[in-house]
Amino acid sequence: MESHLPPASNAVVSSLLDSLPVEPLMTRDFDTRPALVYERLRERYGPVAPVEVFGVPVWLVLGFREVLDVLRDESRWKKDVRHWRALQQGRIPSDWPLLPAYRVDQLLFQDDQRRAATRTAVDAALRPFQDPRQPQARALTSAVARQVDELITFFADGGSSGWVDLCAQFARPLPLMVVNRLFGFPVEQGDEIFMDAWRMMDSGPDAAAAIERLLAATTELAAHKRSQPGDDLTSRLLAADQSLTVEQAGRELYAILVAIADTTTHSVTNGVLEVLTGNSGARGSLTAGLIGELVNRVHIVSPPWSNLTFRYPVADTSLGGFRIAAGDVVMPSIAAAHGDPLFASAINEDSAMSSRAHLAWGAGPHQCPGRGLADMMVSAAVGRLFERCDLELGLPVDRLPWRSSTYVRGMRSFPVKFQMRAQPIPAPGTRSADPTAAPEAATPGQRTEADAGANADQPRPALRRFMANLRKGVPVIGDGMVH
């Protein structure tokens, strides 16, 4: 194959993305061993590589410094799809599978003042649920701790050992329960909305229909909360920016739902996987009881949101030795940036505290607004799981079923063998003297007295119903696609 290496000097190459022969990114290798694909591309092209995503040429940004530059500089790099030259020129097929998601006008695809206004409202709506001093955050933390315990009790089903699909029976229901509570859905949403979020993220043939269903559900919710507000994220979003129409609020809720669904699920399963496959840093953090550390380390080695949505430069620019024309499409890769020797060689895996200077939450104006909530949920889930169970991989590592997704890194299912540990339940006398007192904020992964009161050994009937409904709807998971 001909080499298309940029010149060794810093001089730019004056070739257009459209005229470069490009390799498809979405291959079997990419699904199973993406790190190898990134390294091959880095070796061949340097920090920026032309690739093809479902037939469309895209610049993939692999270098840590280059990804950071793109994410931080909103004056040069835009997210609004109207900046995409090939799309404006009608050169992107209307049935291109990634396109429907880019057509939804929401925070992730807004720039400048519009972005700032929406972001202010989203930040304000999320704040009480993430600030540990607020009763809403404390109540949510307690609810998550209880739900984690209930999910474990539920999959153990009274036995001391057995098999569990940690994805379908633990890591996916948890954020679904959080979404139900946080958003204030009057009727509990089932697994189908998360399956739709997956369909959208995996850009399958049914992505457009999945997006429509999700938007219908979130817009209906926004309309309901406009007339009957409660103490939930939806009502707070509507109150934070009263000029928002229910359709706009619905689109923001849809975006938040998708952000929660995929990332937190895979943050949990990737975390468990790192421990079970012997990542020494992750195991060391677990042994030391530093669950937040464990989660942070996993976000470095296996960021769940591995490749970010597109950016477009407003003027011709040079990046990684290539000339990127105004309106070209660029995809920053967090996973590749974390493998960049510039970043990877600076990471000391033996140090007790891992670096926070990573990109798993993004950077710049679109950096994740839900970090506090995500950390709380994932730490609670991973911490309590290992506290209550000994786990063993249910499949050899090379047979784990990875999703085929441009954007996320996670397993479709995660079969694991579990053995329950003996559980010290607090003695009755150690419970709160005042049963009406508001629950204290729990350290993630730790049970509060209120949770002990809820008795983790007895899942509530509501959870039984909820899980039974999920089981009925257990999806048949095919080749890279959730049907």
Ligand code: HEM
């Ligand atoms: C482990 C879990 C999570 C990870 C790894 C993660 C990662 C990220 C990343 C990398 C971005 C930046 C995207 C970009 O620049 O293109 C982002 C944005 C976003 N995240 Fe998260 N996220 C997580 C959980 C959450 C949660 C729990 C919420 C909400 C409660 C949330 C809401 C959002 C929203 C609304 C955006 C768009 C922000 C904007 O465009 O200004 N995320 N997230």
